Amino acid sequence: MLRSSDGLGEQEHPRVLALELPEPGGPPARVVLELVQPSAADLPSHSDGSPPSRRAAGVSGAGATPHLEALQRIADENGGNRASPGPGYDASVQYAVDLLEAAGYDVSTPAYPLPKRLRRRSGESHCRNVLAQTRTGDPRRVVVVGAHLDSVRKGPGINDNGSGVSALLEIATRLGGSPPVRNAVRFAFWGSEEDDLEGSLHYVKTLSRSDRDDILVYINVDMIASSNAGYFVLGGEGKSRKKFGPPGSAQVACVLVEQLAATGVVARTVPLDRESDYAAFIDAGVPSGGVMTGDRGKKTGKQARRWGGQAGERFDPQYHTPRDRLDKLDHTALDRFTRALAGAVAHFAMSTGSRGPG
Numbered sequence: 233m234l235r236s237s238d239g240l241g242e243q244e245h246p247r248v249l250a251l252e253l254p255e256p257g258g259p260p261a262r263v264v265l266e267l268v269q270p271s272a273a274d275l276p277s278h279s280d281g282s283p284p285s286r287r288a289a290g291v292s293g294a295g296a297t298p299h300l301e302a303l304q305r306i307a308d309e310n311g312g313n314r315a316s317p318g319p320g321y322d323a324s325v326q327y328a329v330d331l332l333e334a335a336g337y338d339v340s341t342p343a344y345p346l347p348k349r350l351r352r353r354s355g356e357s358h359c360r361n362v363l364a365q366t367r368t369g370d371p372r373r374v375v376v377v378g379a380h381l382d383s384v385r386k387g388p389g390i391n392d393n394g395s396g397v398s399a400l401l402e403i404a405t406r407l408g409g410s411p412p413v414r415n416a417v418r419f420a421f422w423g424s425e426e427d428d429l430e431g432s433l434h435y436v437k438t439l440s441r442s443d444r445d446d447i448l449v450y451i452n453v454d455m456i457a458s459s460n461a462g463y464f465v466l467g468g469e470g471k472s473r474k475k476f477g478p479p480g481s482a483q484v485a486c487v488l489v490e491q492l493a494a495t496g497v498v499a500r501t502v503p504l505d506r507e508s509d510y511a512a513f514i515d516a517g518v519p520s521g522g523v524m525t526g527d528r529g530k531k532t533g534k535q536a537r538r539w540g541g542q543a544g545e546r547f548d549p550q551y552h553t554p555r556d557r558l559d560k561l562d563h564t565a566l567d568r569f570t571r572a573l574a575g576a577v578a579h580f581a582m583s584t585g586s587r588g589p590g
């Protein structure tokens with residue numbers, strides 16, 4: 233069960249969201265991100281112009297789809313994959329950087345050293361992550377949302393993790409680089425996740441203590457369009473801190489579950505493991521959570537009754553194969569997760585809560 237006895241649970245009621253649920257047979261589902269404008273005194277002095285009393289952005293899975301198509305094209309043009317280091321990865325970096333810069337973010341591509349065992353194929357000694365931060369919001373209170381940008385060498389990685397990347401690009405471009413938010417929002421696109429999480433581990437390890445302490449929450453997005461999708465929220469479950477996450481993680485999971493519920497689906501919470509980029513944030517004591525639609529695991533009968541799809545089959549039969557392509561995605565899952573993540577980002581971007589103790 234979820235607990236909410238930590239610091240982030242004490243924040244004021246979110247004044248952020250309105251959800252427009254899809255009408256059956258109606259137009260595509262939209263989430264309206266209502267970033268209710270704070271009182272004039274709260275507004276960051278460097279906020280752009282004077283937005284109307286609220287800024288609305290229609291975020292949807294359909295909006296993420298052009299990014300998925302671009303990532304598929306990049307893989308097709310670069311030997312069938314987007315693995316880091318490699319030309320398909322470099323092209324993915326460039327694609328994300330161009331979009332985020334055009335949307336008005338502060339964008340950087342900090343390098344991380346590649347361990348010797350990863351250098352053989354290309355001779356490169358470094359690779360890059362992509363970080364994009366809003367110019368508004370308190371930079372000492374940062375909401376970080378991350379997805380790994382690399383694929384395995386065996387395939388194009390369109391579900392794993394083109395889906396997470398595309399959802400973040402959709403949210404980031406709709407939100408824009410100068411939204412009227414209380415806390416800064418930082419979108420992270422990690423390299424070398426498929427090689428022992430090198431990109432995110434190095435990034436967190438080399439942040440100063442105070443930069444680490446400025447991170448309010450970390451939300452990880454790794455596979456959200458598996459063809460036999462499950463609806464999993466990671467964090468706030470399990471007895472050990474490694475599985476449960478640092479204090480505050482239950483609140484992150486809670487918000488993700490609530491936001492998914494608003495799209496019409498009941499998610500299942502599961503413990504964190506060390507299998508994606510949240511590992512470094514957990515080690516640093518940052519309240520963390522994540523979402524995923526599943527990979528090698530098989531869907532149970534109960535899960536198939538709850539979520540649809542095929543019982544006894546893997547969540548993603550294409551996982552880590554050349555078949556992880558554009559034509560194998562569950563677009564309903566992609567849409568629900570994209571909208572739920574937009575809601576969670578908006579929620580934490582307006583949060584007045586502090587990090588949980590410790």
Ligand SMILES: [Zn+2]
Pocket residue numbers: 380392393425454455
């Ligand atoms: Zn992945």
